[in-house]
Amino acid sequence: MQTQATLQTPICCRSRQPVCRAAAGPVVTAAAAAPSVLLPPETLRSARLLYATAGAPAHTYPGHKECAERVPAILTALEHSGMTPYERPEELVQLEGFSAAPLEAVLAVHAGKYAEALEKLSRRAAESGQPQFVEQETTYLTGSTYSDALLATGAALALVDNVVAASRQREAEAANSSSSGGSSGSSLAAFAICRPPGHHCTPSMPMGFCFLGNAAIAARHAQRAHGLQRVLIYDFDVHHGNGTQDAFEDDPDVLFISSHQSGAYPMTGKVGEVGTGAGEGATINIPLPGDSGHNAALEVFETIVAPAAQRFKPDIILVSAGFDAHWRDPLAGLQFRTSTYNALSASLKQLADQLCGGRIVFLLEGGYDLKALGDSVVNTFLGVLGEGPVDPFNPDLLRDEPTDKVQHVLQEVRRIHGL
Ligand SMILES: [Zn+2]
Known part of the structure; x- marks a missing residue:
């Protein structure tokens, strides 16, 4: 087994070094239930957007698109845009000192033997000095992959904890101040800038550069640790979130x-995949034709995501935020813009405010053009803060959207799901 010390060591992703124990908060064992560090009450009250970074610098492979440069590219773009706690201390906060996800949380989604196999593959890579490959060598593991995946999931869990704490504090203060006419202020959203991504791995199999289902584990954590029964997961990555679908x-x-x-x-992700048994109807797939872009993305939200959410009435919204539907991305063929992510994130934040006390956590999935990735996350931050887009790319380079084909898909999804 990998040592607990390795799994427990929180990493300061700004310095890429382990943080000191004093800053890291309590040591979390593999069996502990709460990996989190909570912001002080005054910060929970005032901050608008909390983010955590888990960059997995040693989980990388030469020439692979899911590489160690992805998170630094995002952080550089945020810095260049002034989207940092230093520049905007009243709104942005970075969560430091969170811990790797406890095994108990992971096992709410993944099989125990699967976690053991992941750890074993990662250890084999460490001992041999050679990466290990799965899935026809498209998905690699290094010696740090297992601990990196646990830390990425830990970021997601810690953000859920803080968003829930902020919403409950806000609700309590609103109740107290209603008699005196006070205001409850604005809600706290969160973004996990973490990798490796998570939405492709199934409960028992790594897939598509993914090892632990960050969104799925965060959903179960929200239910079990916080009593939030109903979870909405919206996945706008260009690839179908098959692993998340399998889990639920x-x-x-x-x-x-x-x-x-x-x-x-x-x-996978055909319109006819709607869930099974008691979950029939709780899976909604919207397979968009190639070249679908900004207009299609907004119409998906307005005609399917929003009404489905309003009908479902979630207690928290999780967003599998992959940015590989961007037109510059090398792995797929949709045409979302950076400003598309601004509009989607603004709408999702409004939906969370409307339906579930503002509780919303974005989790990084794909996105492999580093420039588009960084600028898209900047635009997501802006959208969450209620500010308009900054799109550096020339939209004249885009092709016409296949509007008729998009309409056909949306009508079919709405018919199947009664929306
Ligand atoms: Zn993807």
């Missing part, structure tokens, strides 16, 4: 909505 396909309490490019990896 028979669960009526988790509404999973995925918009993705039809026919792209992993070839």
Whole structure:
């Protein structure tokens, strides 16, 4: 087994070094339930957007698109845009000192033997000095992959904890101040800038550069640690979130909505995949034709995501935020813009404010053009803060959207799901 010390060591992602114990908060054992560090009450009250970074610098492979440069590219773009706690101390906060996800949380989604196998593969890579490959060598593991995946999931869990704490504090203060006419202030959203991504791995199999289902584990954590029964997961990565779907396909309490490019990896996510058993209807797939872009993305939100969410009435919204539907991305063929992510994130934040006390956590999935990735996350931050887009790319380079084909898909999804 990998040592607990390795799994427990929190990493300061700004310095890429382990943080000191004093800053890291309490040591979390593999069996502990709460990996989190909570912001002080005054920060929970005032901050608008909390983010955590888990960059997995040693989980990388030469020439692979899911590489160690992804998180630094995002952080550089945020710095260049002034989207840092230093520049905007009243709104932005970075969560430091969170811990790796406890095994107990992971096992709410993944099989125990799967976690053991991941750890074993990662250890084999460490001992041999050679990466290990799965899935026809498209997905690699290094010696740090298992601990990096646990830390990425830990970021997601810690953000859920803080968003829930902020909303409950806000609700309590609103109740207290209602008699005196006070204001409850604005809600706290969160973004996990973490990798490796998570939405492709199934409960028992790594897939598509993914090892632990960050969004799925965060959903179960929200239910079990915080009593939030109904979780909406919206996945706008260009690829279908098959792993998340697998985790909840028979669960009526988790509404999973995925918009993705039809026919792209992993070839699942057809409109007829609607969930099974008690979960029938709680899976909504929207396979968009190639070249679908900004207009299609907004119409997906307005005609499917928003009404489905309003009908479902979630207690928290999780967003599998992949940015590989951007037109510059090398792995797929949709045409979202950086400003598309601004509009989507603003709308999702409004939906969370309307339906679930503002509780919303974005989790990084794909996004492999580093410039587009960084600028898209900047635009997501802006959208969450209620500010308009900054899009550095020339939209004249885009092709016409296949409007008729998009309408056909949306009508079919709405018919199947009664929306
Ligand atoms: Zn993807």
